[in-house]
Amino acid sequence: MQSSTRESALVDQTEERPRHVDVPVATGVTDTSVAVKAGQRSTFWLKKLQVGFALCVVLVVIVACALSDVLAPYDPIAISLGATLQPPSAEHWLGTDQLGRDILSRIMKGGQVSLLVAFTAVFLAGVIGGLVGVIAGYVGGVFDAVAMRLADVQFALPAVILALVLVGAVGSSLFNLVIVLSLANWARFARVLRSETLSLRERGFVELAKLSDASTTRIVLRHILPNVMSTFIVLATLDIGIIIILEATLSFLGLGVQPPYPSWGTMIADGRAFLEQAWWISIFPGVVLILTVLSGNILGDAARDRLSPTLSTKW
Numbered sequence: 453m454q455s456s457t458r459e460s461a462l463v464d465q466t467e468e469r470p471r472h473v474d475v476p477v478a479t480g481v482t483d484t485s486v487a488v489k490a491g492q493r494s495t496f497w498l499k500k501l502q503v504g505f506a507l508c509v510v511l512v513v514i515v516a517c518a519l520s521d522v523l524a525p526y527d528p529i530a531i532s533l534g535a536t537l538q539p540p541s542a543e544h545w546l547g548t549d550q551l552g553r554d555i556l557s558r559i560m561k562g563g564q565v566s567l568l569v570a571f572t573a574v575f576l577a578g579v580i581g582g583l584v585g586v587i588a589g590y591v592g593g594v595f596d597a598v599a600m601r602l603a604d605v606q607f608a609l610p611a612v613i614l615a616l617v618l619v620g621a622v623g624s625s626l627f628n629l630v631i632v633l634s635l636a637n638w639a640r641f642a643r644v645l646r647s648e649t650l651s652l653r654e655r656g657f658v659e660l661a662k663l664s665d666a667s668t669t670r671i672v673l674r675h676i677l678p679n680v681m682s683t684f685i686v687l688a689t690l691d692i693g694i695i696i697i698l699e700a701t702l703s704f705l706g707l708g709v710q711p712p713y714p715s716w717g718t719m720i721a722d723g724r725a726f727l728e729q730a731w732w733i734s735i736f737p738g739v740v741l742i743l744t745v746l747s748g749n750i751l752g753d754a755a756r757d758r759l760s761p762t763l764s765t766k767w
Contacts, residue, residue: 503754506747513744517563526554528561529712537730547732549722559737562714563744569626569709570695573633577695578688580634581641586676588642589649590668600646603639611636611694612701619707629708633695641687648680682759690752693745700741716741 516523525545532552540547546555588596606614618632652658653676661671696716702708703717711718716737723733 499754502750506750506754509743509747510751513563513740513747514567516560517567520557520560520564524554524557524560526557528553528557528714537726539730540732546736547730549719549733550726550730555719555732555736558714558719559716559740562709562716562719562737563740565626565709565713565715566696566699566717569630569633569699570692572630573637573695573699574688574691576630576634577637577691578641578684581638582645582680582684584638585642585645586649586672586680589646590653590672590676596646599642603642606636606639607643611698615698615702616705616707619702624702624707624710626709629699629702633698636698637691637695640691641684644683644687645680648683649676652676652679686752686756686759689755690749693748693752696741696745696748 520528530553532548535544535548535552536550538544538548538552544554544556546559548554549558584599588599615632615636618635619628622628622632658671658675661675666674699708700715700717700720703715704721705717706721708717709715719737720734720741723730723735723737726733
């Protein structure tokens with residue numbers, strides 16, 4: 453009896469002892485999370501490098517073009533028949549064209565014209581399209597319907613075709629070029645800012661302003677416009693590259709900036725007949741055009757990521 457009692461007691465003690473169970477470690481999940489974090493860090497620094505490179509390119513282009521009258525080594529429109537079609541050298545860093553004009557000086561002067569046209573056209577298109585979009589979104593009614601139908605008509609026509617038609621109608625000059633490019637790009641601002649305004653006018657602070665008997669002008673200026681400025685800045689940044697390409701296209705076709713003043717599109721067109729023997733006449737202006745537009749688009753994307761309240765990634 454005693455032996456059986458001791459055995460039952462030992463069994464009870466054995467059952468009461470906690471058993472050590474080996475729990476498998478989820479190494480796969482840990483490795484995956486580490487890989488995701490490493491990928492996020494690499495993407496973060498890659499985006500930083502892209503934005504830094506784009507910012508450097510834009511700053512160099514703007515400074516070089518804005519100060520071209522001081523920094524240019526030669527007169528961009530001076531003809532030197534004794535130095536025609538010279539390749540890049542210590543005397544002419546980017547070579548000369550068929551009339552002996554320095555390519556570097558012409559790129560700097562042509563960039564001055566292209567950037568002046570682009571910034572002025574974007575400003576006018578943004579002001580016109582922004583006001584139309586905000587008023588149409590807030591007021592609505594007939595004005596909204598008419599404005600959006602005009603925008604639909606403009607969107608139905610490619611910007612290049614519309615610009616060609618307008619330039620052919622009013623003539624090719626620097627002033628006309630700015631007006632044409634502004635009219636060809638106002639609808640983008642109007643459509644996007646109208647959508648923003650439609651959302652904002654239903655917000656509580658706008659309703660409170662209406663209840664306090666604030667005028668429509670005061671509501672638009674004090675409550676609507678400040679809240680659409682971030683969208684406006686992003687649109688303007690992205691639109692500069694589009695305007696530069698449109699201006700270069702018109703100049704390439706002979707409808708933009710007229711000789712003897714240079715333009716990137718005109719320089720590319722001038723070098724078509726000399727691509728085999730003097731490739732630098734077209735290649736260097738084309739490379740500068742591509743880098744400028746690409747850098748502008750990168751900065752526009754960065755501004756959108758930075759200013760947008762709906763994006764979770766803030767770098």
